[in-house]
Amino acid sequence: MSKHFGELTALDNVDLTVYEREVVAILGRSGSGKSTLVRCVDQLEEIDSGAIYLDGELLGYERTSSGLRTLSDSARRIQRRRMSMVFQQFNLFPHWTVLRNVTEAPMVAHGLSRADARRRGLELLERVGLSDKTHAYPRQLSGGQQQRVAIARAVAVEPRVLLFDEPTSALDPELVDEVLRTMQDLAVSGRTMMVVTHELEFARQVSDRCIFMADGRIVEDRPSQEFFEDPQSEELRTFLARSSHQSSRASA
Ligand SMILES: Nc1ncnc2c1ncn2[C@@H]1O[C@H](COP(=O)(O)OP(=O)(O)O)[C@@H](O)[C@H]1O
Ligand SMILES: [Mg+2]
Numbered sequence: 001m002s003k004h005f006g007e008l009t010a011l012d013n014v015d016l017t018v019y020e021r022e023v024v025a026i027l028g029r030s031g032s033g034k035s036t037l038v039r040c041v042d043q044l045e046e047i048d049s050g051a052i053y054l055d056g057e058l059l060g061y062e063r064t065s066s067g068l069r070t071l072s073d074s075a076r077r078i079q080r081r082r083m084s085m086v087f088q089q090f091n092l093f094p095h096w097t098v099l100r101n102v103t104e105a106p107m108v109a110h111g112l113s114r115a116d117a118r119r120r121g122l123e124l125l126e127r128v129g130l131s132d133k134t135h136a137y138p139r140q141l142s143g144g145q146q147q148r149v150a151i152a153r154a155v156a157v158e159p160r161v162l163l164f165d166e167p168t169s170a171l172d173p174e175l176v177d178e179v180l181r182t183m184q185d186l187a188v189s190g191r192t193m194m195v196v197t198h199e200l201e202f203a204r205q206v207s208d209r210c211i212f213m214a215d216g217r218i219v220e221d222r223p224s225q226e227f228f229e230d231p232q233s234e235e236l237r238t239f240l241a242r243s244s245h246q247s248s249r250a251s252a
Contacts, residue, residue, distance in 0.1 A: 001050025003216075004037055011047070012216040018161070023193045025054070025203035028213035029239065034196040037213070038163045040050075041084045041194065044077055049234040054160060078226065081109055084154035085163040088170045092138040099134040099182045102153045110157055115158075124152040128182050135244060144175030148182050155186065163187065164195040180206075200243055204228050212236045 004009035009172060010033050018024050026034045039045045043060055052059045059079055061068040071079070094099050102124060103117040112120070125134055128148040138146050147167060154162055167183065168176045180199060184206050187193060197203060203210050204223060210227040212220040214235050220227060231237045 001047040019152045023187045024209035025210045026196045032213040033216040082160045084159040085215045086154050086167045088166045092148040107247045128152045143171045147179045162193045
């Protein structure tokens, strides 16, 4: 697929397949198109050419005898329910309790009964280590706790694909690990995940595959171990050298 913003090519013939239960990390410098890629997958941006399929179903359009026709908003909303995105800025509803933040979408968009949504919500909050915060409001939580609520909320709708756009970038350094551990737990449990991240250790250890983007193109797409141990392009070699230098400075 390709995506332009005016003159600017944000995605340039990106061709990518993500398999069920796979965890794919998306790396690259700022402005390389990482957010645009996951936002297009989540149907938050329209693509200019190409196509996106989920479980073999074309997203956003239907095929008619005269070509492609844009789906109605309601049909798009139904398709989008099979994906969940976790953003850098948690985007929780401030006037709702933690539990309600997690139970609302399953009830409203997915038709779960209140009792079932509550059961699922409590289970997920326990899973992310927040059983004692179910009745708190987002502002009473740390950033790391809020992001774990946002992850529980994303999982609560049982999406086919979980999308993450720099989920730890807004967090104080000491809160990053608790969120990465929660994501690792999801990865191990067999979720399909696309994760835009600057956390190289997470990408190396948790993801199955890593993608490196530059100028809207996928420059490398390889199993994680090869990606880090044997980068093929000069661009990725430079990126990895610079990033590991920065992270060693940050932890010093
Ligand atoms: N809504 C937008 N309008 C105009 N340009 C945009 C918009 N969103 C992103 N871009 C541009 O598209 C390019 C890719 O952006 P983005 O996908 O956000 O990169 P990344 O997430 O890798 O930092 C950048 O040059 C950015 O400035
Ligand atoms: Mg981005």
